[in-house]
Amino acid sequence: MKRILHVGVGPLGHRIIAELQERSLGHVIAAVDSAPHLAGRPLAEIVSNADPKVRIVPSLDAVHDWDHIDAAIVATSSGLPACTSTFEYLLRKGTAVISTCEELVYPWLRHVAIAEELDDLAKRHGGRLLGTGVNPGFLMDALPAFLTSVCRHVKAVSCHRIQDASSRRIPFQKKIGAGLDDAQFAAKVAEGSLRHVGLGESLHFIAHYVGLPIERWEENIEAVKADHDLNCGLGPIPKGKCCGVRQVARGYFDERVVVNLEFQASIGQRDPHDRVTIHGEPDIDVVIPGGVHGDIATSAIVANSIPRLLQAPPGLHTMATIAPPIHVRAGTERR
Template sequence: MKRARRLSLIGIGPIGASIIKLAHNRKYQWIGAVDIDPQKRGKDLGQVAGLKRKLGVQVESSLERVLQQKPDLVIHSTVSSLEKAYPQIMECVHAGVDVISTTEELAYPYQRHNELAKRLDQQAKKNNVTVLGTGVNPGFLMDLLPLTLTGPCWEVRHLLVERRIDADLRRGPFQHKIGAGLSVVEFNQTISVGGGHVGLLESLYMVAAGLGITIDHIEESIEPMIAAAPFNGRLIAVDKGKVLGLRQSAQGYSNGHEIISLSFAAFLGLENPADRIVLDGEPTIEMVIPGGIPGDPATAAMAVNSIANVLAASAGLVTMKDLPVPRAMGSWADTEVGPYEI
């Protein structure tokens, strides 16, 4: 097993900042970071992340310079699109550095981006490194967690996963991503160019592969949730008739029968937010997480908690279903911040 303590980061947005804090608390050493924001360049990484101390690491504009410092592992936290993230990830691979990325389309890229996935796998093996895409969704809630719950089952006939988020409690970029405040026409235009939640299909295909199911076809839907009355939110006010958010779903069919159903609802003012998994099988299992798992801190935790598994993994492109279930190694008792303060 490779042993690494020296980390570098690509992307210091809200999730990247949380990754910095959590990894620092877990006694990893940050030796480099890169970001495209000119306001962050040249500043100390601890300051940019909101830590109470400096880390002695200057935020760079050049990934090449960061990789020259020979990190043991790079955590990549920038965009959802694999096509956009691919050049940065491949640059790390060619430098001989393991990569953990929060790029949603990397969570299970073999269906929608098979050629990119094959190239990443080939180059990772050639350079003896491991590449993993992870996060809370995709990467855990709608794929790894339900797969884990099938462990005591003799048979699984159907899987339902529902994620319900009150978007009023989330940060502004998330509200923007789900179309809050747009007109219906603007919402439809945004969806037509790839808007909405990214990762639903990646989760569906990962679950199917994990259960050995061949998916014949998939049905998808995305619809806006319209304000029946004016809504005054924490960050945004939405007029009657405008969009509060969205409801998105994907169903996977095998031999003419629906086998997997994933449902994602996120809009301002959603009541009774929760995450719910129902396995119809022998036995039938139902899990409900009241309030739901907070997305940003959980994604940061999935990245940091996966470091040990990536270091122990064989070279190549891997997914969460290929690795042991990540664990929160280490105690919060002697750290600066708790898990939901990051």
């Protein structure tokens, strides 16, 4: 069982810690969260199956016994700049770090200088850094890229992720604008707080690793409206109010769409599914009826990626530069 330092004990961090403990894949020996209502409390008060001897500390400076830490997990922010100082601290310790930071899945799109700095820091100190998750991190980037391994030629890639957000975490429901009116939705889109973070990163991940040149790309966001009264964790959503978001990213070459990604998540969404279509030789069309549950899959892929990252050379990695993660059973991580 790997000894884990966990940074960020919010709803997602809670799920990841519980996953590690339940599957006997990781023992969280240190936990960090700067939130005043969490710092100082026993971790077991937050995650019932956690080690009762571990107390949540407010900063990495309060963590000791670095030689006993096999890997760190960071589940704090979607934006790379907000996580950079944490990554730098951990990499200077030579730590292998897995993060759910969406922009870290393919950081060269928006943060080239930060990506180069983190890669250099990791290599100098023997650390490793990987951004992953279900989306971005798998369904709309790593999975389609992997599916092209059986293709002689690839002309275009298209992915659709259509989700019923009724059973998702409340923070996710807030993130997709559930319950807002048109003006509130537009204001949050304008300020950048309402969007699926990572769609552009997924698009450029596919383009880079599959070798599809892109001359320009675009991304559009619009509200999904409730066509009848709904209820969710946030409360009732009257007919006509926003119940979710539709976001589309397209990459063009010679005015032809070569990468098309469509993400839609809404309360009460009909016919949820995930679909990957490869236009090439041969054509491939893979559909997952019902779709993959995002919260379950995110904690699972983080846990399953730990052995692969530890096997990788030092540096900044993506899901295309480590060996593809597979389900890990306790005691078989080295197989």
